[in-house]
Amino acid sequence: TATGHARILTVLGATGSIGLNTLDVVRRHPERFRVHALTASTNVVEMERLCREFRPRIAVMADDQAAQQLASAITDLAEVSVLSGEAGLIDVAATDAVDTVMAAIVGAAGLAPTLAAVNAGKRVLLANKEALVMSGQLFMDAVTRSGAQLLPIDSEHNAIFQCLPPDRVRDLPGAGVRRILLTASGGPFRSHSPEQLRQVTPAQACKHPNWSMGQKISVDSATLMNKGLELIEACWLFNTTPDHIEVHVHPESIIHSMVEYVDGSVLAQLGSPDMRTPIANGMAWPERVESGADSLDLFALGRFHFERPDTERFPCLRLAAEAFQRGGTAPAILNAANEQAVAAFLDGVLCFADIPVIIERTLSAIEVGPATDIERIMAADRQARDHARGEIQRLAPGPMA
Numbered sequence: 001t002a003t004g005h006a007r008i009l010t011v012l013g014a015t016g017s018i019g020l021n022t023l024d025v026v027r028r029h030p031e032r033f034r035v036h037a038l039t040a041s042t043n044v045v046e047m048e049r050l051c052r053e054f055r056p057r058i059a060v061m062a063d064d065q066a067a068q069q070l071a072s073a074i075t076d077l078a079e080v081s082v083l084s085g086e087a088g089l090i091d092v093a094a095t096d097a098v099d100t101v102m103a104a105i106v107g108a109a110g111l112a113p114t115l116a117a118v119n120a121g122k123r124v125l126l127a128n129k130e131a132l133v134m135s136g137q138l139f140m141d142a143v144t145r146s147g148a149q150l151l152p153i154d155s156e157h158n159a160i161f162q163c164l165p166p167d168r169v170r171d172l173p174g175a176g177v178r179r180i181l182l183t184a185s186g187g188p189f190r191s192h193s194p195e196q197l198r199q200v201t202p203a204q205a206c207k208h209p210n211w212s213m214g215q216k217i218s219v220d221s222a223t224l225m226n227k228g229l230e231l232i233e234a235c236w237l238f239n240t241t242p243d244h245i246e247v248h249v250h251p252e253s254i255i256h257s258m259v260e261y262v263d264g265s266v267l268a269q270l271g272s273p274d275m276r277t278p279i280a281n282g283m284a285w286p287e288r289v290e291s292g293a294d295s296l297d298l299f300a301l302g303r304f305h306f307e308r309p310d311t312e313r314f315p316c317l318r319l320a321a322e323a324f325q326r327g328g329t330a331p332a333i334l335n336a337a338n339e340q341a342v343a344a345f346l347d348g349v350l351c352f353a354d355i356p357v358i359i360e361r362t363l364s365a366i367e368v369g370p371a372t373d374i375e376r377i378m379a380a381d382r383q384a385r386d387h388a389r390g391e392i393q394r395l396a397p398g399p400m401a
């Protein structure tokens with residue numbers, strides 16, 4: 001940093017797509033960033049490699065058996081201690097030894113450690129959108145109370161953040177903002193007919209046209225649930241409502257989102273589709289550092305396209321907006337049902353077009369309650385998963401039926 005102190009990091013979800021991109025930015029700036037802790041779920045081989053390169057003080061495997069395997073694989077690295085389980089994740093997210101936490105675990109599993117980092121007042125680089133979607137008000141209240149510095153890593157939200165005055169990020173009327181234009185790639189099946197949508201395979205869904213990402217978010221991009229989660233994420237981050245946000249399908253994924261002001265000015269953030277740009281932006285903020293992303297070549301691109309999202313073929317965007325409007329535990333129920341449905345699709349037991357069906361049925365079956373503490377939110381999450389599992393079996397009776 002400008003004052004010469006290196007930022008000390010915990011990377012939650014270090015072996016994932018965002019985690020590895022984060023570590024690539026660290027690798028480019030060893031004088032600015034130091035790694036204190038790395039965490040992963042089960043991938044011991046990748047974690048061992050990362051421990052050898054980055055020499056963290058602590059490595060956490062969420063899975064106990066994986067932690068034992070890692071410990072025996074790195075007995076020669078005396079300086080690296082191995083922890084396990086959710087307690088280990090929370091420990092390295094909140095420790096006084098770090099000032100910055102990259103929250104890049106996928107799904108609800110990231111909620112407790114991400115909230116721990118927020119409560120400890122860290123600079124929290126938020127990639128794990130599901131954590132904020134599930135806990136909305138609770139999460140933002142914790143940010144205010146602890147003085148944590150919340151910086152969005154999701155490319156759209158990072159773009160919006162860059163297009164807003166830094167002191168008015170949660171006061172859009174005060175900033176003179178008319179609306180947010182949230183861009184979406186539309187995913188790989190943007191032009192598929194309803195009939196074609198029933199036939200798509202997990203391999204096709206995981207091959208995103210513009211971004212290389214983890215499996216879960218790739219499927220979410222294909223169903224447009226990713227944009228639904230991002231709509232909710234934007235409402236919390238920028239203290240606004242869905243009627244001030246308009247989704248624009250922009251298949252090139254070069255404009256990462258836009259902000260329209262009352263005087264008619266529209267500010268956009270553009271760049272090659274490379275997550276190292278928003279990651280480096282959050283890590284170095286308010287400074288700028290090289291991220292490794294390619295320079296933008298507009299001549300090669302030639303033109304941009306825009307279209308409205310089709311919520312008939314892709315109902316997930318509408319389901320997410322409705323869940324946000326209902327409030328309470330509804331977004332946590334939406335998220336949990338989606339996680340179960342996506343896992344079932346990836347396992348080959350649920351058809352792609354039935355993902356929104358599972359979510360809609362779960363949302364109408366489960367009673368929405370107040371989302372005032374993490375226990376209530378996690379209880380809604382468990383209840384929704386149980387219900388969704390039942391709905392999945394009814395729709396797609398597999399070998400168990």
Ligand code: NAD
Binds near residue numbers: 013042106107211
């Ligand atoms: P990924 O699947 O590539 O990686 C997930 C990471 O989380 C891995 O390190 C894995 O070990 C860890 N993890 C998984 N389950 C866990 C559990 N139960 N307990 C502890 N750790 C667990 O996912 P990703 O694509 O890197 O996405 C991470 C988050 O960032 C997601 O919330 C995603 O929506 C968000 N995000 C990703 C991208 C992207 O380009 N990949 C862009 C924007 C936002």
Ligand code: MG
Binds near residue numbers: 154155230
């Ligand atoms: Mg995004």
